[in-house]
Structure formats: structure tokens, C-alpha cells
Amino acid sequence: MSAAATPDRSVLRALARRVEAGERLTREDGLALYAHPDLSALGALANAAAEARHGDRVTYNVNRHINYSNICRLSCMFCSFAKKLVDEKGIGYEFTMEQILDRAREAAEAGADEVHIVGGLHPDYPYSYYPAMLRAIRDRYPSLHLKAFTAVEVDWFAELAGKPVEWVLADLREAGLGSLPGGGAEVLSDRVHRKIFRDKMPPARWLEVHGIAHRMGIRSNATLLYGHIERVEEKVDHLLALRDLQDRHGGFMTYIPLRFHNEYNQLKNIPMVRGVHSLREIAVGRLLLDNVPHVKAYWIMMGLDTAQLCLQYGADDIDGTVVEEKITHMAGGTTPEGLDEGFLRNLIREAGKRPQRRDTLYNPVPSRFEGTESPAAAPA
Numbered sequence: 001m002s003a004a005a006t007p008d009r010s011v012l013r014a015l016a017r018r019v020e021a022g023e024r025l026t027r028e029d030g031l032a033l034y035a036h037p038d039l040s041a042l043g044a045l046a047n048a049a050a051e052a053r054h055g056d057r058v059t060y061n062v063n064r065h066i067n068y069s070n071i072c073r074l075s076c077m078f079c080s081f082a083k084k085l086v087d088e089k090g091i092g093y094e095f096t097m098e099q100i101l102d103r104a105r106e107a108a109e110a111g112a113d114e115v116h117i118v119g120g121l122h123p124d125y126p127y128s129y130y131p132a133m134l135r136a137i138r139d140r141y142p143s144l145h146l147k148a149f150t151a152v153e154v155d156w157f158a159e160l161a162g163k164p165v166e167w168v169l170a171d172l173r174e175a176g177l178g179s180l181p182g183g184g185a186e187v188l189s190d191r192v193h194r195k196i197f198r199d200k201m202p203p204a205r206w207l208e209v210h211g212i213a214h215r216m217g218i219r220s221n222a223t224l225l226y227g228h229i230e231r232v233e234e235k236v237d238h239l240l241a242l243r244d245l246q247d248r249h250g251g252f253m254t255y256i257p258l259r260f261h262n263e264y265n266q267l268k269n270i271p272m273v274r275g276v277h278s279l280r281e282i283a284v285g286r287l288l289l290d291n292v293p294h295v296k297a298y299w300i301m302m303g304l305d306t307a308q309l310c311l312q313y314g315a316d317d318i319d320g321t322v323v324e325e326k327i328t329h330m331a332g333g334t335t336p337e338g339l340d341e342g343f344l345r346n347l348i349r350e351a352g353k354r355p356q357r358r359d360t361l362y363n364p365v366p367s368r369f370e371g372t373e374s375p376a377a378a379p380a
């Protein structure tokens with residue numbers, strides 16, 4: 001092993017003492033965590049931080065994604081989902097309201113607790129389409145929590161309505177909105193914004209929209225898109241910006257690092273990062289974001305094996321059953337589009353953790369599997 005790769009355990013031991021004492025980590029600490037060569041020691045520290053909060057519990061939900069249309073006025077270089085026109089093969093598509101409601105019905109009939117609704121920035125839909133969609137789902141299937149619309153969509157709706165974001169969020173909440181998903185943050189860096197998502201709203205606006213939601217009592221999630229052109233300092237600054245906003249209003253529930261997928265988009269020459277990279281993202285996120293309760297290993301983007309390992313590296317949530325997913329799968333994703341609840345629980349048990357079904361807001365939900373599983377680890 002070269003001198004540069006020799007793990008400097010004293011750095012991590014010193015950090016561990018500070019984490020245990022409840023001390024906040026600095027930007028320099030964040031850089032040191034990203035650079036630290038002993039990944040398993042870093043994982044153990046992050047796992048201890050997760051267990052201090054959650055014990056051995058790992059949560060998941062029974063949910064369904066509805067990507068209502070991928071027609072989008074933006075052209076982000078990392079995105080394979082967005083299309084300009086509806087086509088016969090359905091690569092560019094618009095679900096009818098009936099197709100949306102069919103999916104919501106299937107979710108309700110399957111006993112789901114949540115539908116996760118996001119789409120492109122459609123250039124022609126009027127503002128009224130969006131609250132009407134929520135209202136139609138809510139009125140028919142009131143048991144479903146509607147986690148809907150990224151900050152980017154909300155900002156676009158404000159432009160369409162000619163109203164402030166506060167007004168839009170209040171109107172959507174009235175129509176059934178339960179919370180906001182964490183998408184659209186990409187990397188909160190002006191450089192990365194300029195280079196690969198310049199026509200999307202700027203990073204400061206993403207933070208502003210979430211801050212407004214939090215002030216109004218609407219909870220949300222936060223993502224980081226990693227594994228493309230971003231620099232380590234930019235990821236640390238991204239995490240610190242989330243931590244700072246969380247200090248102010250406390251509305252983030254979950255941090256979700258998203259692994260970039262490179263097929264059918266303008267960044268196809270960048271090789272996709274592998275498992276060890278994802279493990280580090282989870283561990284660093286857990287340690288730097290001392291005020292965000294949950295860290296999610298999104299199995300759809302990480303892959304099942306890596307997501308499962310992440311449960312020993314600081315993640316305490318593995319997302320949900322999903323059922324139908326387009327954003328990752330149009331970019332070459334190879335995971336299944338959905339998993340059943342029993343499978344998710346086994347993934348968690350095999351990782352040495354205790355599965356707990358939850359709703360969107362992390363309240364425990366009883367599972368039909370409870371009491372039927374053997375206490376030993378799940379089948380190999």
C-alpha cells in the first residue's frame with residue numbers, strides 16, 4: 001500500500017470522539033471524511049451515529065411512483081427522462097387523468113400509504129392541471145399521502161399561476177399535497193448548475209422553495225445527484241447548505257444521495273460510480289447532516305446489493321415498493337422497477353437490521369409480516 005493510501009486512523013478516531021460528544025463537524029471534517037481511505041471504519045462511525053438515533057431499525061414504505069409526464073421544457077445534461085414531444089412509442093408521454101387515477105387506485109388497492117408524483121416541466125399544461133390532479137386522487141383515495149412535485153415543479157407552477165410560491169404551496173396543500181419529495185437539487189453549486197443544468201432554476205432557489213415549505217409546516221426531503229462532474233468540495237458545501245437550512249426550520253425528513261445513471265443522456269461518457277462510492281456518500285451524509293433524522297439508500301438507483309450494504313454504513317431507510325419508475329430506468333437503470341414488501345423486509349433483515357414499515361412522515365405502520373418472520377436473519 002502506498003503512503004498516500006495508508007489509513008490515518010487517528011483522524012477518524014478524533015472525529016469519532018467529537019461525533020460521540022455531539023460536536024458538529026466542520027467543512028474541513030467533511031473534506032477529511034470524503035478523503036479518508038479506511039471506508040469500513042468510516043462506515044462503522046456512520047452506522048454508530050445511525051444506531052444512536054434509530055437503534056437497529058430500518059424503515060421502508062409501501063408506495064407507488066406516478067411520473068405523470070416526461071414532456072419538459074428543460075434540457076438538463078444528466079437527464080434521460082425529459083422529452084420534448086409525445087411520440088408513438090411512448091418514449092415522450094403524457095398520462096391521461098384516467099391513467100393517473102388508475103395508478104392511484106392500484107396503489108390504494110395494494111394497501112400503499114403514499115404516491116410519489118413527479119414529472120417534467122410541461123410547457124403547455126395550465127397551472128390548474130396540478131391541483132386538479134391532486135384533488136382527484138385525494139377525493140377518491142383519501143388514505144394515500146400525496147408526496148408530490150419537486151421544488152423545480154413548484155417554482156414553475158408559481159410562474160404559470162403568476163403567484164408567489166407560498167400561494168402555490170397553500171393551494172396545493174388545500175388540494176391534498178402532503179409533502180414535497182427531494183428531487184431537483186442535483187448539486188447545490190453554481191458551477192455545476194452552469195455546466196449541466198443551466199436552464200433549471202438555480203441552487204439558491206431550490207433552497208428557498210424548501211425553506212418556504214418548511215416555514216409553512218410542509219415537510220420535505222433533500223437529494224444530491226453524485227457521480228458526474230461534481231467536486232468533493234461542492235458535495236460538502238451542498239450538505240452544509242442543507243444543514244444550515246435545517247437549523248432554521250427543521251423541515252427535512254430525509255437525505256437521499258442519488259447515483260447518476262449515464263445512458264441516453266448528454267453525460268454518457270462519464271462512467272457510472274460503483275458501490276464503494278455510494279457507501280461513502282451515505283456515510284458522509286449521515287455524519288455531516290447531524291440534524292436530518294433519516295438517510296435513505298434509494299435501492300432503485302444504488303442497486304439492491306449496494307443499498308443493502310448502505311444499511312451498515314449509516315442509512316436507516318431503504319425507500320419503498322415503488323412499482324413503476326421511469327427516471328432511472330430511462331437512464332439505463334437495471335434494478336427491478338418495484339419490489340414487494342416481504343422482499344424489502346428480507347433485504348433489511350439480511351443486513352442485520354430490524355424492518356419497520358412507515359408512512360411518508362415516518363410514523364410506524366403495522367405490517368402484515370410482523371410476527372410471521374423467524375427471529376434469525378432472513379434466508380441467504
Ligand code: V47
Pocket residue numbers: 078079080081150180181182183184185186221222223225256258259260261262265298301319327328331
Ligand atoms: O430530481 C435525473 C435525478 C431525481 C438522473 O424524496 C437522475 O423520497 C440519476 O428525487 N441518473 C428524481 N438520477 C428522484 C428523486 C427521489 C427518488 C426517490 C425518493 C425521493 C424522495 C426522491 O432523479 C431528479 C434528479 O435529481 N435524476 N436524471 C440520472 N440520469
